[in-house]
Amino acid sequence: MKILGIESSCDETAAAVVCDGRKVLSNEISTQIPIHTLYGGVVPEIASRKHVERITQVVDLALRKADVSQKEIDAVAVTYGPGLVGPLLVGVSFAKAFAYANGKPLIGINHISGHISANYIASPELKPPFLCLVVSGGHTHLARVKDYGVYEVLGRTVDDAAGEAFDKVARAIGLGYPGGPKIEKAAREGDKDAIDFPQAKVADHPYDFSFSGLKSAVLNYLNHQKMSGEGISRNDVAASFQKAVVEALTGHVSMALEEFGEKKFALAGGVASNGALREAVRKACEEHGVSFYCPDPILCTDNGAMIAAAGYHEYLKGTRSGLDLNAIPSLSL
């Protein structure tokens, strides 16, 4: 069964064809990062305009590279939230019209569920149940995956997403956008124990995350150094900040592994590309005798294949969306 997956929730226009939810026939991503870099972050109106300009070409490329005709597609899956409403509406509107004109079923997909489903592509043997940490520019979720598309959210961020903290700190130390890869690169040259940044705990909700305190601590540190005339080492700040984020995330992972005794753990989302995080979570899993799963970076970033993979399992469950499918920017997992 071949599913066309369409994703446009932020700054990547993406489409893919995936066979049986596991095998990627094509995975086209048109990124807008160079445009948004000029503004230091994603500008929703510009992102929306670029999606409109690119969506047809990206879908067409995905079909061509997969060597699949429109008629051979069995269903169309599309991200309808969470994300930026303008960008989401482009993918949703296109997908509805395309599915309708081809007489194909339409399936609205939760973006976070898509990230988690990238693991089914990367690890064909992986089946629920397992534990999963989704970390990206907009999301930080620790969840139990009880079945395909069935989640119990253990914790989420109460303020900034982990990736958002990366972006803000990168901007503050002059590394620019996107923050994730730039911090990671700088951190490799820095001393992660140079500065002791605090990790916030969320009272009464041990699995929730908070990153705004850490971000403020970094900003305060930068300010203090400036006021006292002392310089900063960008690399040390990057390394110490990254260590604090990774420890906060990994601490929650270890706690969940102990409490729930799942034998499998998966990482997902754009920040899952971060080498330090991958290694720390892998180690935590090893210590608990738990199998560790994580997609390649190309499947961690926003992409259509993960949406098609999630769409496959929804299709099997009978999930169908109507022509009134709307974008829901704050859709929860």
Add this chain to the structure above:
Amino acid sequence: MRILGIDSSGLVASVAVIDDDVLLGEFTTDYRKTHSTTLMPMLDQLIQMLGIPLSSIDAIAVAAGPGSFTGLRIGAATVKGLAYALSIPVIAVPTVDAIAYNLYGSRRLICPLMDARRQQAYSGLYRFSETNKFIVRKEQTPESIADIIERINIEDLPVTFLGDGVPVFKDFIEKNTTVDYDFAPAFCNRQRAGAVASLGRLYFNKEFYTSAEEFRPVYLRKSQAEREAEERKKAGSGAGGYNA
């Protein structure tokens, strides 16, 4: 030739199918619902009611802009999905032109007003010749209502106002217009896909059309971020010494 017309540029959502000189059907709503939930169901109901296969559509005419950025994009992405799937051309019809075209045969000047916020309207000036040729006297553009009315007063010809900007600027119009003016009635004073499709047919005959890939909405305004960046550039050029 069968043309599907679509307009989601403003508060109105409208779809229509014309077959040469016949309007087979039109579905227009103007009742505060988001286009993303109405446009496709309206199209589906229209096509079902007509009992025609979607594949019998030869081209899609769309109100390409200006208008609400989000509304234009919902229309554009919908049209792209349809036109790509059906392998048919897209006819980009200027939104303000299509609103004016509602008043076919009028002997007065036609001045559509779309509320563009910030005390501006997307407007243009149109008339029909003695032989009912559609004449664009002033191309659609965002302008202050004061400038629009001043130009009309200078034209010194009777004028009909229409569009969703009328209720917004009615007081100003009534106070400042010195020529004979009136307001178009309910059935023809807003966006209508039938007009978009009819005007689209004229454009198509002049081979003025594009593809699903190439079609882009006509916003007539840059995004706020781009405008601010340009202003900063203007203000900041020559300041020098800035070091990131």
